Amino acid sequence: MVSTLLTLAAGAAGAVLATLLGVPAPFLTGPALTVTLLALGGVPVTMPARLRDACFVAIGVNMGAGVTPEAVATAARWPLSLALLAVVVLAILLFGARLLERLFGFDRMSALLTATPGHLSYVLSLSTDVRADLPRVTMIQTLRVLSLTLVVPFVAPLLGEGDLPLLPPGPAPMTLVVLVPLVAAAVLTGLAFQRLRVPAALLLGGMAVSGLGHATGTIEGTMPAWASIPAFTVMGTLIGTRFAGITPRMVWQALGASSLLTLFAAAISLAAAALVAQVLGLPMLTALIAFAPGGLETMMAMSLLLDADPAYVAAHHIFRLLVLTVALPIIVARTRALMEQR
Numbered sequence: 448m449v450s451t452l453l454t455l456a457a458g459a460a461g462a463v464l465a466t467l468l469g470v471p472a473p474f475l476t477g478p479a480l481t482v483t484l485l486a487l488g489g490v491p492v493t494m495p496a497r498l499r500d501a502c503f504v505a506i507g508v509n510m511g512a513g514v515t516p517e518a519v520a521t522a523a524r525w526p527l528s529l530a531l532l533a534v535v536v537l538a539i540l541l542f543g544a545r546l547l548e549r550l551f552g553f554d555r556m557s558a559l560l561t562a563t564p565g566h567l568s569y570v571l572s573l574s575t576d577v578r579a580d581l582p583r584v585t586m587i588q589t590l591r592v593l594s595l596t597l598v599v600p601f602v603a604p605l606l607g608e609g610d611l612p613l614l615p616p617g618p619a620p621m622t623l624v625v626l627v628p629l630v631a632a633a634v635l636t637g638l639a640f641q642r643l644r645v646p647a648a649l650l651l652g653g654m655a656v657s658g659l660g661h662a663t664g665t666i667e668g669t670m671p672a673w674a675s676i677p678a679f680t681v682m683g684t685l686i687g688t689r690f691a692g693i694t695p696r697m698v699w700q701a702l703g704a705s706s707l708l709t710l711f712a713a714a715i716s717l718a719a720a721a722l723v724a725q726v727l728g729l730p731m732l733t734a735l736i737a738f739a740p741g742g743l744e745t746m747m748a749m750s751l752l753l754d755a756d757p758a759y760v761a762a763h764h765i766f767r768l769l770v771l772t773v774a775l776p777i778i779v780a781r782t783r784a785l786m787e788q789r
Contacts, residue, residue: 450491457481457492458684462676472600472752474679475686475745479596482687487695492688499685500649504633505678506748507653509670510757512621514658525762528723532738532763533770535719539564539712539740540771540778546711551704553580555782560584561704563775564712564740565767570775586697589689590705595713595741596686599749602735621668629666632656650747654761675751682748712740730755737763 465477543562637652660666
């Protein structure tokens with residue numbers, strides 16, 4: 448209990464400090480950095496599962512508020528963008544693995560799982576069934592998520608139109624009369640998604656219910672700031688808790704491979720996002736967040752904080768996970784067969 452309170456206090460302090468310093472997306476970046484530093488210093492950091500789940504539901508409902516009829520009308524332009532995303536995902540996976548093999552001496556299986564752009568829980572479940580360096584895979588994947596969380600908000604103003612607001616302007620917040628039954632329906636939908644093994648089930652459940660209501664005009668308004676700001680802060684804190692049990696030496700040993708892999712993935716994603724933005728006439732910021740190979744929940748939260756189209760971003764990150772879900776077992780099986788032949 449004490450470690451949980453300390454973790455949440457550190458996350459809140461990080462959010463306040465980042466806000467005072469004018470850091471972009473302060474409610475994500477501030478807590479992520481402060482809690483990470485605590486974890487690396489050996490301080491126990493924990494996050495209750497129920498609080499984490501409540502955060503996911505709140506962010507999902509908030510994202511659904513951005514699924515307006517106008518946003519849905521642009522979906523006809525997405526198939527080309529999704530096809531390019533599939534190419535980008537496979538390029539990062541295959542070429543990134545080769546880089547890790549040749550420059551850092553990774554074995555082929557560990558390189559493949561380390562280079563996978565996202566779907567961390569799925570990657571770790573696969574790595575337990577094959578011969579792979581699990582601690583190394585986990586460390587570099589976690590560093591990748593943290594790096595993108597901290598870097599994307601600083602790159603965003605360079606691609607947008609000047610400074611970014613702390614929270615994007617939007618419609619008036621929903622009243623409790625609307626919000627309470629909406630959240631209840633979101634939780635039930637999220638639990639149903641969990642039974643179906645849908646990734647980020649509670650977040651997507653919240654987005655599905657809220658998005659349907661807002662797209663049809665049945666519901667209007669956004670998540671109140673008193674609920675959305677704590678949710679973003681918890682999300683940032685959650686990222687930091689992934690470094691529990693990690694020492695600075697372990698980070699230092701993984702930093703080179705992680706930096707190269709993150710830069711490689713970011714460069715390919717940025718090029719693809721620029722192409723999509725140019726061809727389809729989309730905002731560069733929206734395309735960048737959609738193509739960034741970060742954690743699904745983190746990038747969805749980022750789309751809200753940086754005022755990107757949440758429907759477009761969500762569709763692309765869900766599609767990225769679907770591509771990995773189908774392609775990765777096939778590639779892993781083929782790689783294992785080749786390794787056994789040697």
